[in-house]
Amino acid sequence: MTPTTWLQQPRILRVAAPLGVGALFLLIWQLVVEVGHIPSYLLPGPLVIAQALVAHAPTLFLALLMTLKVTFFAFVAATLLGTLAALLFAQSRWLEMSLFPYAVMLQVTPIVAIAPLIIIWIKNTELALVVCATIIAIFPIISNTTLGLNSVSGNLNNLFTLYRASRWQRLVRLRIPGALPxxxxxxxxxxxxxxxxAVVAEFVAGTGGQGSGLAYQILQSGxxxxxxxxxxxxxxxxxxxxALFVLMVVLSKWALKNWHESAMDR
Incomplete structure (x- = not known):
């Protein structure tokens, strides 16, 4: 076995292992449904689901695109607003102590409780869905980025102080790079x-018609x-x-691969 093959083997195993477990799960699922004679209106087997997916592919994929559209705009909004909030917290300890609890309150508030109000207040249904999804998605970015900005190495911080670095230089050259992971x-x-x-907001909104998302398709099917x-x-x-999670993993590895341990090949 060459060194190159040996280095590539763990990657292959990381892909093959979950795929093998998934295939085994689907096989057991299909056997249970067939042996137990379980009707499809109670628990359909993987083959019946695959047939339904092919038969209703145009409708389902169009609905998926609508849901992903809301997800994309909500994710972008959460990233921008969450990063700006974290940078603001990093500039003042008083601001962080004063405002961060409200970010926590926003996170723990059930979206199903406030989504109807948001949908009433915002006449544009699609914009209302984006706002609801943004509220759910924003807290991890605020929390993680704030933690990263505050987790600066003490030795490096002292070095920047020794060289009389300005607050801007300390933020751009020390705190932001350290917070990227x-x-x-x-x-x-x-x-x-x-x-x-996005899905929860679609459930609450109950939007239907040609521009509906996957949540509406699930409701109608049920x-x-x-x-x-x-x-x-x-x-x-x-x-x-x-797919979204894998995309974020790839983006993280691409951005950090040349300098941070978490993204280096192991």
């Missing part, structure tokens, strides 16, 4: 929460007892969430 960790969490927030279609929509949501 925390920031990208927040992005990984926030990307999934933005998708969850009402009509079209359980295979409902599972197909759920699988699309799951795959979209996994």
């Amino acid at each position: 925390y920031f990208f960790g927040g992005l990984r969490i926030s990307s999934g929460l933005a998708l969850i927030g 009402y009509n007892l079209q359980i295979p279609e409902m599972f197909a929509a759920l699988i699309l949501l799951t795959l979209a969430g996994v």
